[in-house]
Amino acid sequence: MSDLSTRPYLIRAIYEWCIDGAHTPYLAVRVNDKTEVPMAYVKDGEITLNLGPGAVRDLDMGNEFISCNGRFGGVPFQLFIPIEAVTGIFAKETGQGLVFQFVDTPPPDSEPRNSASAKTNTRPHLKVVK
DSSP, X not given: OOSOOSHHHHHHHHHHHHHHTTOOEEEEEEOOTTOBSOGXXXXXXXXEEEOOTTTEEXXXXXXXXEEEEEEETTEEEEEEEEGGGXXXXXXXXXXXXXXXXXXXXXXXXXXXXXXXXXXXXXXXXXXXXX
């Protein structure tokens, strides 16, 4: 990220709010080629992760990426999530949190999208995981 983004600060703020309120922080992520998550748990290009203290270890929420160690089906996995891949963070118990608009940017040498297609697929689809 070349410009200073508010996204990592807002993610950390909602995470702290969840922890302070004894809620479970869940992170919604749009998986891309820079995202390192267990692909068996990705559905429709997205994954929702429990970032609660009992679910992950060595959580690092930086300005460029989020990383931690987690277990999936009992198997340890090192997670790496670029900040730009985060589509939301919310409390599992209440559903309250933030959703970030995901902007699909076309490759530099492609034709501009018309207004009808630009309106589709710009909002992430969050699902509460129980």
